[in-house]
Every structure is written in structure tokens, then in C-alpha cells.
Amino acid sequence: MIEKLVRDRVKSLKPYVPGKSKEEIIRKYNLNPEDIIKLGSNENPWGCSKKIKEELLREIGNLHQYPEPVNPVLMEELGNFLDVPRENIIVGGDGADEIIDTLMRTFVDVGDEVIIPIPTFTQYRVSAHIHGANIRYGRYNKKKDFKLDVDSILDNITERTKIIFLCTPNNPTGNPIERKDIKKILESTEALVVVDHAYIEYSKDIYNVTKWALDYENLLILRTFSKIFGLAGARVGYGVANEEVINYMMRVKPVFSLTRLSQICTIAALRDREFFFYSREKGIESREILYRGLKKFKELKVYPSEANYLLVEIRNDMTSGEFCEELLKRGVIVRDCKSFEGLDGEYIRVSIGTFEEDRRFLEILKDIVS
Amino acid sequence: MIEKLVRDRVKSLKPYVPGKSKEEIIRKYNLNPEDIIKLGSNENPWGCSKKIKEELLREIGNLHQYPEPVNPVLMEELGNFLDVPRENIIVGGDGADEIIDTLMRTFVDVGDEVIIPIPTFTQYRVSAHIHGANIRYGRYNKKKDFKLDVDSILDNITERTKIIFLCTPNNPTGNPIERKDIKKILESTEALVVVDHAYIEYSKDIYNVTKWALDYENLLILRTFSKIFGLAGARVGYGVANEEVINYMMRVKPVFSLTRLSQICTIAALRDREFFFYSREKGIESREILYRGLKKFKELKVYPSEANYLLVEIRNDMTSGEFCEELLKRGVIVRDCKSFEGLDGEYIRVSIGTFEEDRRFLEILKDIVS
Numbered sequence: 201m202i203e204k205l206v207r208d209r210v211k212s213l214k215p216y217v218p219g220k221s222k223e224e225i226i227r228k229y230n231l232n233p234e235d236i237i238k239l240g241s242n243e244n245p246w247g248c249s250k251k252i253k254e255e256l257l258r259e260i261g262n263l264h265q266y267p268e269p270v271n272p273v274l275m276e277e278l279g280n281f282l283d284v285p286r287e288n289i290i291v292g293g294d295g296a297d298e299i300i301d302t303l304m305r306t307f308v309d310v311g312d313e314v315i316i317p318i319p320t321f322t323q324y325r326v327s328a329h330i331h332g333a334n335i336r337y338g339r340y341n342k343k344k345d346f347k348l349d350v351d352s353i354l355d356n357i358t359e360r361t362k363i364i365f366l367c368t369p370n371n372p373t374g375n376p377i378e379r380k381d382i383k384k385i386l387e388s389t390e391a392l393v394v395v396d397h398a399y400i401e402y403s404k405d406i407y408n409v410t411k412w413a414l415d416y417e418n419l420l421i422l423r424t425f426s427k428i429f430g431l432a433g434a435r436v437g438y439g440v441a442n443e444e445v446i447n448y449m450m451r452v453k454p455v456f457s458l459t460r461l462s463q464i465c466t467i468a469a470l471r472d473r474e475f476f477f478y479s480r481e482k483g484i485e486s487r488e489i490l491y492r493g494l495k496k497f498k499e500l501k502v503y504p505s506e507a508n509y510l511l512v513e514i515r516n517d518m519t520s521g522e523f524c525e526e527l528l529k530r531g532v533i534v535r536d537c538k539s540f541e542g543l544d545g546e547y548i549r550v551s552i553g554t555f556e557e558d559r560r561f562l563e564i565l566k567d568i569v570s
Numbered sequence: 571m572i573e574k575l576v577r578d579r580v581k582s583l584k585p586y587v588p589g590k591s592k593e594e595i596i597r598k599y600n601l602n603p604e605d606i607i608k609l610g611s612n613e614n615p616w617g618c619s620k621k622i623k624e625e626l627l628r629e630i631g632n633l634h635q636y637p638e639p640v641n642p643v644l645m646e647e648l649g650n651f652l653d654v655p656r657e658n659i660i661v662g663g664d665g666a667d668e669i670i671d672t673l674m675r676t677f678v679d680v681g682d683e684v685i686i687p688i689p690t691f692t693q694y695r696v697s698a699h700i701h702g703a704n705i706r707y708g709r710y711n712k713k714k715d716f717k718l719d720v721d722s723i724l725d726n727i728t729e730r731t732k733i734i735f736l737c738t739p740n741n742p743t744g745n746p747i748e749r750k751d752i753k754k755i756l757e758s759t760e761a762l763v764v765v766d767h768a769y770i771e772y773s774k775d776i777y778n779v780t781k782w783a784l785d786y787e788n789l790l791i792l793r794t795f796s797k798i799f800g801l802a803g804a805r806v807g808y809g810v811a812n813e814e815v816i817n818y819m820m821r822v823k824p825v826f827s828l829t830r831l832s833q834i835c836t837i838a839a840l841r842d843r844e845f846f847f848y849s850r851e852k853g854i855e856s857r858e859i860l861y862r863g864l865k866k867f868k869e870l871k872v873y874p875s876e877a878n879y880l881l882v883e884i885r886n887d888m889t890s891g892e893f894c895e896e897l898l899k900r901g902v903i904v905r906d907c908k909s910f911e912g913l914d915g916e917y918i919r920v921s922i923g924t925f926e927e928d929r930r931f932l933e934i935l936k937d938i939v940s
Contacts, residue, residue: 202762205761205762243635247633264801265608265802297827307577390571391575392572431633432635434829454664
């Protein structure tokens with residue numbers, strides 16, 4: 201009886217496959233927490249700012265009160281960090297996922313179109329599908345280290361195109377999109393171009409095209425506290441765009457979704473710029489260690505990356521699932537890429553670890569691959 | 571240019587008007603935090619369990635990791651609290667609001683119908699509107715202390731009815747819906763009946779019809795940690811329904827929306843049953859104090875309530891807005907009910923305070939009304 205009530209879109213939905221959590225692996229393989237090396241979810245292996253603790257304790261006394269829908273202290277700190285006015289920022293309480301959902305709620309009617317070059321972050325597709333969009337796929341070109349195929353975007357633009365998702369550096373491939381290509385797309389369409397900068401702080405320029413949001417009417421920059429700030433567990437993401445876009449989005453954004461404790465975490469993290477730059481420096485170093493280490497295995501092909509992870513192609517007779525299972529047995533969590541549409545072949549994604557984790561991981565790899 | 575991209579539904583949306591936050595009032599009226607009496611958002615004036623603090627500190631070291639999408643410890647504690655299997659529970663990371671949104675995403679296609687008796691919690695309407703539903707309004711009958719008019723529901727059921735929202739005790743009126751009326755509606759339709767029990771712990775029976783969710787295929791019970799558990803700032807709500815409903819909803823629920831810290835808060839709160847029952851006893855006593863106190867003002871009509879707030883009709887020549895403004899100047903935040911559709915007249919909603927806050931509020935009232 202219930203099935204009759206359910207939307208057809210939901211019946212046909214492939215659910216999002218998240219990276220495995222540490223807790224899950226500990227339970228499944230009966231391992232010690234200390235033995236787990238988690239390189240599966242692009243997290244910051246150095247944790248988060250130590251200054252959060254003190255601030256958090258102060259806030260416990262306010263937990264019974266609803267959060268402020270817009271926290272002015274957070275907006276000010278974030279505006280300073282980005283050097284953009286707070287009127288151009290929207291903050292979400294479920295990481296960038298909430299901003300993506302809010303974009304759909306603001307712009308996408310059933311039958312409208314969304315362009316997604318693949319392989320890329322799965323959530324664009326999931327959210328678009330739930331909200332009734334028709335999805336047109338562009339591509340990142342495997343033969344050119346997954347460089348964006350700009351024509352694959354331009355050729356898909358129609359009168360019903362509402363949103364185009366560009367991820368730079370792209371997840372899970374790690375490659376950046378060139379500025380001139382973003383510009384070309386922005387100027388070829390009236391659709392909203394969403395540039396996902398979730399990993400931008402690990403690339404050459406931590407701001408990249410963020411400030412273009414002040415100049416282009418149809419650009420939204422997506423950013424997050426889940427990566428370099430080390431706050432994936434607090435679920436805070438944000439968008440930067442012109443005021444009109446922000447104002448429309450605020451009408452449909454969940455009002456209270458950003459918890460009191462997450463607001464505090466974010467403010468404290470923004471004030472600890474030292475930890476931020478420490479994470480960036482160490483993170484880039486860790487990526488280089490892994491890149492050099494992985495390159496030595498002749499059965500693996502590792503792609504260059506400007507993010508905090510590396511895409512690795514498995515070129516022996518193992519599937520990515522078998523490969524991941526072998527690693528899991530030895531306490532290493534990496535991401536099996538088979539849930540990413542548009543990746544033909546066998547791929548895994550390896551996130552940066554502490555230098556010690558990198559070393560142990562590369563050592564463990566020798567058991568599995570040559 | 572952007573306006574052309576925005577959905578018509580968003581252009582016509584009346585945004586949700588939340589109760590005013592303490593921080594906002596402190597800034598606006600330049601008051602001391604200690605002088606504010608916040609009776610505007612149906613929060614627990616005794617805060618939350620003191621046991622949360624210690625647990626929270628332990629979790630800070632995990633903040634850089636994504637939360638588990640479903641926390642098995644939380645599910646077990648919640649299952650024990652409700653005495654229902656965990657397969658019948660869905661937990662949301664933006665309070666009951668997320669569960670309401672998830673219901674829409676699961677069941678409502680554009681043009682489907684949702685029945686909402688008014689006056690009631692505004693979020694049902696807002697979420698339904700965003701998701702393209704046509705809303706049919708039933709009513710709580712003012713002439714009978716806002717008792718649900720069952721026929722106003724039954725008469726609105728059509729072949730396109732997907733969801734019927736019943737809030738008991740109802741917000742902002744405080745009255746319960748009789749079990750026989752819920753039963754009659756459940757058995758008159760194949761649509762999903764959502765019974766919102768956000769305030770049920772302050773009524774005569776803290777479970778009320780929760781367990782009916784195991785027997786009826788088309789019933790979802792909505793509950794929350796924001797009220798008696800004193801965790802409005804942590805944004806955790808949940809639904810109880812048969813497994814089929816839960817499984818469909820899990821396909822479209824935001825995957826990571828429940829933060830690590832909120833998971834910890836909820837587990838610790840569920841384990842402190844002493845604080846729970848303390849809050850219930852004190853809360854009901856506070857409601858009685860306010861009810862008796864408010865009844866003495868001949869210019870006010872106070873309605874009986876089984877929740878942690880009281881609906882009050884202003885029967886002098888002041889509007890509810892003017893009345894609230896006078897209270898705000900004196901540091902008291904109550905809820906102006908003019909944003910609730912279906913309330914003709916001038917109403918405010920007063921939440922329970924500590925006994926001392928109740929006393930000060932009733933004293934301050936004498937300045938404003940006779």
C-alpha cells in the first residue's frame with residue numbers, strides 16, 4: 201500500500217554510498233582503533249583546531265536554545281577569511297550537501313536540466329535526481345588526466361539548463377579546472393554555474409576563483425569546513441554568490457540546521473589561522489609522499505592531484521572491491537570508486553594521512569600489489 | 571537575470587518566522603543576558619542533562635571525521651526509550667524539520683496534496699510548498715478550545731492526498747487530539763498520517779499513540795530532542811513508522827546531517843532518564859503556574875494546554891505585535907502568533923520558564939495589561 205504513495209523518482213534512486221566509517225570497520229573486522237588507517241573520506245588527518253575545545257564547553261549551557269538562524273559572529277569571521285561581504289555568503293548545516301540541496305530547491309522545477317561532468321562528486325546527481333531534474337552528463341577526459349572537456353558542457357546547454365556543476369580540484373580525480381575554462385562556461389550561459397571548491401585550500405591558490413562570485417551574476421562558489429578545517433563531523437558548508445542568489449536561497453534554506461555547537465566550532469576554527477596553514481603545508485607534503493610512494497608500484501597508476509587525495513587505477517587482475525577488501529583486512533580504509541559514475545575501470549581514491557600513516561599504508565601495499 | 575532562473579514557488583514563498591533568539595534581543599535592546607526571560611521558543615528552561623558535557627569532550631578528537639550516517643548506539647538507546655525496534659526509527663539532523671522535508675522528498679510529487687489543519691506548526695506548510703504540494707487546510711475549531719475538526723480533514727481527502735499532518739498536543743494551541751479521532755482518520759485514508767508528538771512528553775502519556783506506528787501501515791510519529799530533552803541547539807528529531815516507510819525515507823534523507831556532537835548529546839540525554847522525568851515534572855508545574863497566573867488578567871484569555879506553552883488571546887486594544895514589543899522592552903521574549911495561518915485575532919504563545927522566570931513574567935505583565 202505504501203509503495204503506491206512513494207514517488208517514482210525515489211523508487212528508482214541509487215542511494216549515496218559514503219566512505220566507510222572507522223567505527224564500522226572496527227566492528228566488522230574486530231580491529232583495534234589504533235590499528236585503523238583511515239584514508240577513505242578526504243578528512244584532515246591532523247584533526248581540527250585545539251582551540252575549539254574551550255569554546256565548546258562554554259556553549260553547553262545554551263544547548264537547550266535554538267541556534268540563531270544566521271550567526272553574526274560567524275558571518276563576520278567568514279567574511280574576513282574570504283574577504284567578501286557577508287551578504288554574499290550562505291552557510292549550511294549539513295556541509296556542502298545542504299547548499300547543493302538548497303540550490304535545487306531554489307532553482308530546479310521538475311523537468312529542468314542540470315549539467316554534471318563525470319566522474320565527480322556523487323551528491324550533485326543524487327540531489328538533482330531527488331528534486332526532479334533531468335541530468336545531462338558532461339565529462340572529465342580520462343585520456344588527458346581527467347581534464348574537463350569544456351565542449352561536453354557547452355554542447356549540453358539548453359533553454360532548460362538551470363545549474364552546471366564544476367568541481368575544482370575535482371573529486372575523485374584531483375585535477376583542477378583551468379580558470380579560462382570556467383570563464384568560458386560562465387560567459388556561454390545564463391544558467392547558474394556552481395564551482396565546488398571543497399578542496400581548493402590544498403591547491404596552489406586557496407581562493408582561486410572565489411572572488412569571481414562578486415563579479416558574475418550566475419556563479420556560486422561552494423566551500424566547506426569538512427576538509428582543511430578538519431570539521432567533517434560538524435557538517436558546515438557554505439556558498440559565495442551575488443546577493444540576489446543568496447537571498448533567494450535563504451528563502452528555502454532549512455532555518456535552524458546549523459547547530460549551536462557547529463557554529464562555535466566554525467568560529468574557533470576560523471580564528472586559528474595557524475592550524476589552517478599548518479594543515480595546508482602538512483597536507484600537501486603528505487600528498488607528495490603518497491604520490492611518490494604509489495608511483496613505485498608498477499601495477500598502479502596514480503594521477504596528479506591538487507587536492508587531499510589521489511586517484512589510483514588498479515592495473516592488475518584485481519577489482520577495486522577486492523583491492524579494498526584486502527586493505528580493510530589490514531586495517532586500511534580507502535575509497536572504492538565504483539560508485540562514481542563515469543569511471544570505467546578499477547579505481548580507488550586514497551586520502552592523505554599523517555606521515556606515519558602514509559608510511560604504514562605504503563608498507564602494507566607491498567603485501568597486496570607489486 | 572537570476573530571477574528568471576528561480577522557481578515560481580520560491581518567488582511566492584512566505585519565509586518561516588522563527589521565535590526571536592536571546593542573542594538577537596540582547597543586541598537589539600542592549601540588555602544584559604541575565605535580564606532576558608525567554609518564553610518564545612518552547613525550550614526547556616532547565617537546560618539539558620549535565621551528563622552531556624563529559625561525553626562531548628571525548629568526541630572532540632573525532633571531529634575531523636564524518637559522522638556515521640546511522641549511529642548504532644543511538645539507535646539502540648532510542649529503541650529502548652520508545653520500546654520499538656530500531657528498524658522502525660529514522661533520526662534526522664535538523665530536528666523534526668528534516669524529517670518533514672524527508673517526508674516530502676519521499677512522497678510528494680508536484681501537484682500532490684497535503685492536508686494541514688490550522689492553526690498549527692508552520693513548517694508543514696513551508697516544506698510542502700517548497701516541494702510543490704498543493705495544500706488543503708483543515709481546522710482546529712477555535713470555538714471548542716481548538717479541538718480538531720475531524721470532518722475538515724475527511725472532507726479534504728482526495729485521490730491525490732499524500733500526507734495529513736496532525737499535531738498533538740497542537741502547536742501553538744496546546745490542545746491534544748483524541749485517540750479516537752486519530753484512529754478515525756487513519757482508517758479513512760490510504761494517505762500517510764503524520765502525528766507530530768514534539769510536545770507529547772508534557773501531556774498525560776509520554777508515549778500516547780507512538781506504538782500505533784507498529785500496527786498501522788500509514789502512520790508516522792514525529793518526535794524530537796528539542797523540547798523535553800533540552801537539546802534544541804543540537805537539532806535532532808526522529809520519526810517512528812513501519813519499516814517500509816522508514817526504508818523509503820532513508821533513500822532520500824540527507825546522509826550525514828546528524829553531526830558527531832549531536833549524536834553524542836542525544837545518547838547522553840537518553841541515558842539520563844532522571845533529568846527527563848525532572849524536566850517533565852517541573853515543566854508541567856511551570857505550565858500550571860503560568861495558567862493560573864494568566865487567568866487572573868481579565869484582558870487575556872488563556873487556553874488549556876498539554877504542552878510546554880500556553881496560547882493567550884489578547885482582548886484589549888493592543889495588537890499581538892504591540893504586546894510583544896512592550897514585553898521585549900522589559901526583556902521578555904514570547905511568540906507573536908501572527909505568522910500562524912488560521913489564527914484570527916491577536917494571540918501570543920508563552921512557553922514555560924523556571925518558576926522564578928514565571929514569577930517575574932507575571933509581575934512584568936501587570937505593567938502592560940490589567
